[in-house]
Amino acid sequence: MNILAIDTSNQPLSIAILKDKELVATITTNQARNHSVTLMPQIANLLSSVGMKPTDIDRFVVAKGPGSYTGLRIGVTTAKTFAFTLTKELVGVSSLAVLADGINEEGTMIVPLFDARRGNVFAGVYSKAGIELVNVISDQHVSLVGLLEQIKKYKRLIFVGSDSHKFKKQILEQTSKEQQVAFSSMETDYPQAYHLGLLGLEEKPVEIHSFAPDYLRLTQAESQWLEKHQGEADEAFVEKI
Amino acid sequence: MNNQKRELILAFESSCDETSVAVIEDGNKILSNIVATQIKSHKRFGGVVPEVASRHHIEQVTMCLEDAMAEANVTYSDLSAVAVTYGPGLVGALLVGVACAKVVAFSHDLPLIPVNHMAGHIYAARFTSEIKFPAMALLVSGGHTELVYLPKENEYQIIGETRDDAAGEAYDKIGRVLGLTYPAGKQIDEMAHKGSDTFSFPRAMFKEDNFDFSFSGLKSAFINTVHHADQVGEKLNTDDLAASFQQSVIDVLLHKTEHALNVFPVRQLVLAGGVAANQGLRDGLDRLISKHTDIELIKAPLKLCGDNAAMIGAAGYIAWKNGEVAGLALNADPSLEFEWFDEER
Ligand SMILES: [Zn+2]
Numbered sequence: 001m002n003i004l005a006i007d008t009s010n011q012p013l014s015i016a017i018l019k020d021k022e023l024v025a026t027i028t029t030n031q032a033r034n035h036s037v038t039l040m041p042q043i044a045n046l047l048s049s050v051g052m053k054p055t056d057i058d059r060f061v062v063a064k065g066p067g068s069y070t071g072l073r074i075g076v077t078t079a080k081t082f083a084f085t086l087t088k089e090l091v092g093v094s095s096l097a098v099l100a101d102g103i104n105e106e107g108t109m110i111v112p113l114f115d116a117r118r119g120n121v122f123a124g125v126y127s128k129a130g131i132e133l134v135n136v137i138s139d140q141h142v143s144l145v146g147l148l149e150q151i152k153k154y155k156r157l158i159f160v161g162s163d164s165h166k167f168k169k170q171i172l173e174q175t176s177k178e179q180q181v182a183f184s185s186m187e188t189d190y191p192q193a194y195h196l197g198l199l200g201l202e203e204k205p206v207e208i209h210s211f212a213p214d215y216l217r218l219t220q221a222e223s224q225w226l227e228k229h230q231g232e233a234d235e236a237f238v239e240k241i
Numbered sequence: 242m243n244n245q246k247r248e249l250i251l252a253f254e255s256s257c258d259e260t261s262v263a264v265i266e267d268g269n270k271i272l273s274n275i276v277a278t279q280i281k282s283h284k285r286f287g288g289v290v291p292e293v294a295s296r297h298h299i300e301q302v303t304m305c306l307e308d309a310m311a312e313a314n315v316t317y318s319d320l321s322a323v324a325v326t327y328g329p330g331l332v333g334a335l336l337v338g339v340a341c342a343k344v345v346a347f348s349h350d351l352p353l354i355p356v357n358h359m360a361g362h363i364y365a366a367r368f369t370s371e372i373k374f375p376a377m378a379l380l381v382s383g384g385h386t387e388l389v390y391l392p393k394e395n396e397y398q399i400i401g402e403t404r405d406d407a408a409g410e411a412y413d414k415i416g417r418v419l420g421l422t423y424p425a426g427k428q429i430d431e432m433a434h435k436g437s438d439t440f441s442f443p444r445a446m447f448k449e450d451n452f453d454f455s456f457s458g459l460k461s462a463f464i465n466t467v468h469h470a471d472q473v474g475e476k477l478n479t480d481d482l483a484a485s486f487q488q489s490v491i492d493v494l495l496h497k498t499e500h501a502l503n504v505f506p507v508r509q510l511v512l513a514g515g516v517a518a519n520q521g522l523r524d525g526l527d528r529l530i531s532k533h534t535d536i537e538l539i540k541a542p543l544k545l546c547g548d549n550a551a552m553i554g555a556a557g558y559i560a561w562k563n564g565e566v567a568g569l570a571l572n573a574d575p576s577l578e579f580e581w582f583d584e585e586r
Contacts, residue, residue, distance in 0.1 A: 036336050040343045040569035054348045069292065070333055073299050077337050081344035084303040085317070209304045212296070221290040229285075237282030238260075238297050240275065240308075 004043070004057045004082070005197035008035040008075035009067025009095035010114060015039075015046055016193035017057075021201065023194050025050045030190055035074045043078075055086055061200025063191065064092030065214035066122035066139060067114060072213035080211050089205035093196055094139050094214070099160045100126035101133050101195040102188040109136065109154040115163040116141055122216055123147050125154075133199065141216045148174045160184040248321045250561065251309070251345065252554030253302075255338030256330025256358045257383075258282075258289045259547065260301035264313035264320075265554030268562075269367055272313035274551040277301040280424065287423050288413065295333035302341045309550070317349040324354040324557025326361060327567070328577030329384070335573035343569055354557045355567040357577055358548075359385060360397055362513040364555035365541035373508045373537070379498050381522070382514035383409030383424075386494075388452045388501050390582050391511075395563040398582035400501060401452025408490055409516045411456040415463050415486055419479055430519050433487035436480030440466060442489040444496070452501050459489050491525045499529055502536060509537045518546035 003018040013035055016026035025046050029038070047053065062079035065072045076092070083090035099112035106128050113123035121144050125137035137150060144167055151157060157179060159171060164183055175181050218226070247266050254261040263274040279297045283289045310316070325342035328335060346353040363378045376391040386409075387402035406414070409426060416425020442462045445455040463486055470477045502510065512526055523540060530538040545552055 034572060036339065036572045037570045039340075040347060044347060044569055069295070070336065073295060073333065073337060074340050077299055077302065077340035078344055080299075080303055081306075081341045082348060084306065085345050085348050209307070210300065212300050215296070219290060219292045219296070221286045221293055225285050235281075237285075238277050238279050238301060239281060241278050 001058045001201070002052070002056055003059045003061055003197045003200060005061040005193040005200060006039070006043070006075045006079050007063035007095060007098055007191045007193050007196050008039055008071045009063045009065060009191070010071060012190045013038055013042065014191050014193035014196070015042055016197050017046060017050060017052065018194065018197040018201070021198060026192070026194050028190060028192060035071050039074060039078060054082060057082070057086070057088060059089040059091060059200065059205070061091045061093060061197055063095035063098055063196055065095055066141065066216040067095045069213070069215060072215070076211065076213050080208050084208045090208050090211060091200040091203045091205055092211060093199045093203065094124065095191065096122065096124040096139050097126065097133060097135070097199055098191040098196045100124070101199055102192060103158055103160055103184065104128060104131070105158065106130075108156040108158050109151060110158055110160060111151065112160040113147070113164055114161060115166060116217070119143050119145070121147060121163070121167070125151060139214070139216060144170060145174065152176065152179070154179070156180045158182040158184065160188060162189040248558065249315060249319055250354070250554040250558050251320050251323045252356070252550040252557050253323070253325040253338040253342045254358070254361065254548055254550040254553045255298045255302065255334050256326045256328070257334060257548055258294050259549065260298050260305050261548065261550035262302070262305040262309035263550035263554045264309055264315055265551060265558060268555050268558030271368065271551045272315065273309045274549055275305045275308045275312065276549050277305055284423055287417065289331070291331045291333055294331055295337060298334055298337035302337055306341065306345070317345075317351070320349070320351055322352045322354050322557065322561045324356050324553055324561070326358045326553050327355045327571055328358065328574035330358055330575060332573050332575040335575065339571060339573050343571060347569060352561065353567045353569070353571060354561045354565060355571055356553045356557045356560060357397070357579065358553075359389070359579065360556040361552040362541070363389065363391070363397070363511055364559065365513055365545040365549070365552035366511045366539045367555045368542055368545055368551065370539045372511065372539070375505065375507045376509040376511055377501055377505055377507045378511040378513055379494065380514045381408045381494065381516035383407060383413065385514065386454050386456075388497065389579060390505055395559050397579040399579045400505070400582045401454065401497060403454040403456065405455050405457035406460060408454070408456060408494065411460050411490065412516070414460055418464055418467050419482065426516065426519065429483045429487060430521055432480045432483035433521055436478060436482070436484035438485045438488040439481045440485035442485050444489055444492050447496060452497050454493055454497060456490065456493070459486065487521050491521050494522065495525050495529050498526070502533055507536060509539055512538065512540040513546070515547050517541050518543050
């Protein structure tokens with residue numbers, strides 16, 4: 001099976017082509033540039049560099065969040081449109097899982113995280129059983145303090161992602177002496193779409209039309225509205241005219 | 242001899258709170274025009290919330306694409322090009338349509354045509370009648386109020402625009418003051434027909450020799466009148482308030498439009514944009530143009546005044562015929578504008 005994997009969930013942009021578990025081609029850039037401008041030219045280049053056409057891809061795998069809302073939408077719209085317009089498979093994978101999959105250490109809790117601002121993070125907890133990635137605590141939008149509370153029972157931890165270094169001081173202060181805490185190195189700080197492709201190979205394809213990013217957070221307008229309108233029946237907010 | 246091949250444009254529009262995909266034949270025939278509107282959602286917040294709009298677009302866009310292709314009964318190999326709105330509008334919303342259009346164009350080896358949303362509004366009138374050049378367009382919507390000179394096909398030059406609020410924006414704001422639900426334009430139009438212009442609100446910029454509009458003075462006068470009445474416990478006739486407001490807006494629009502028609506010798510006047518559905522404005526322009534027998538007035542069909550992809554397909558067809566093609570690096574441009582008219586050129 002030929003896979004095209006796309007991760008635009010944060011500043012880095014990573015895409016990979018896989019033939020089953022084998023890497024065919026990949027490119028990762030880490031620049032403060034607009035994914036809207038760079039993603040499609042990069043996909044076109046990567047495909048042509050290995051003599052492939054979009055129709056040769058059987059499955060499109062995308063990092064579905066959490067992450068930057070705009071970045072996620074560019075990646076997810078691109079992947080779902082490819083799958084729909086070429087009648088191929090679509091798979092979404094947690095963007096935190098992609099980061100976690102880069103760490104190959106058994107017996108350690110892997111904690112990928114993204115800065116969600118104002119003391120909050122997007123984070124999940126994973127572990128490795130052999131080469132298999134296991135989700136221990138679901139991805140969530142949580143305060144850093146709350147996250148450290150949830151994981152205080154784990155003796156060995158590795159925090160993963162370039163954002164984890166921003167919180168290093170706070171993490172070291174708020175974890176106990178019994179806990180062994182490590183941080184990802186430069187090569188595992190950024191998502192690699194090869195790992196995304198591998199994870200996507202294992203998952204079941206999703207229904208294309210309704211597929212949307214996992215933002216893990218309501219918009220402010222919606223959460224304020226929900227507070228005032230609790231228990232109201234769900235109605236369709238978008239209608240064809 | 243073979244029949245000439247029909248040219249089909251697949252068009253995408255997602256600049257604000259409507260997700261729309263259409264298939265247009267030869268720039269003037271609608272084979273399909275699917276519109277998914279988010280009005281119900283944004284009504285909850287009293288206006289369009291950009292992040293919410295973007296989230297809805299991504300849930301709708303491939304469904305609209307599927308419906309548009311099915312209703313038009315065409316396949317990708319029948320298409321000549323893919324057109325997409327890349328600005329102006331809400332950046333997050335625009336990006337969904339742009340990303341989707343790029344993938345469709347790339348996957349099926351079709352040229353990608355970038356379309357200015359405002360050119361789309363002008364070309365909504367193409368479904369009423371052919372556009373003859375030179376022409377003048379009066380564009381009135383929630384975000385824009387401008388006079389655009391069209392010297393020839395595929396050329397758009399602004400000669401005047403609003404210096405503060407767009408006309409549609411003013412409608413929404415005074416709608417809020419009157420306690421109407423968003424969007425209030427249609428309701429104010431209906432109320433205006435029941436009332437009469439008794440308040441004589443100001444008409445801005447009447448004396449200045451330019452083509453610019455202003456509605457903030459009118460808006461303030463309206464709000465002050467209502468607040469003052471509230472304070473002294475006086476009950477004002479809301480139909481008369483609506484009629485007075487609307488008459489002031491229309492007078493300003495008509496005055497500047499007539500000034501433009503006197504300065505620019507054009508064959509047609511095109512009325513377009515969301516507020517072009519306003520009955521008071523349509524009637525007013527009919528009266529104005531009856532004095533200019535050499536100028537033809539064409540109005541966008543009522544159901545194509547709001548945002549839709551059919552109009553993007555019509556404008557995209559013209560852009561495509563004129564060789565405008567975008568690369569895969571096409572980005573959304575939230576503040577895209579036509580160039581300004583320059584007498585020197
Ligand atoms: Zn519009």
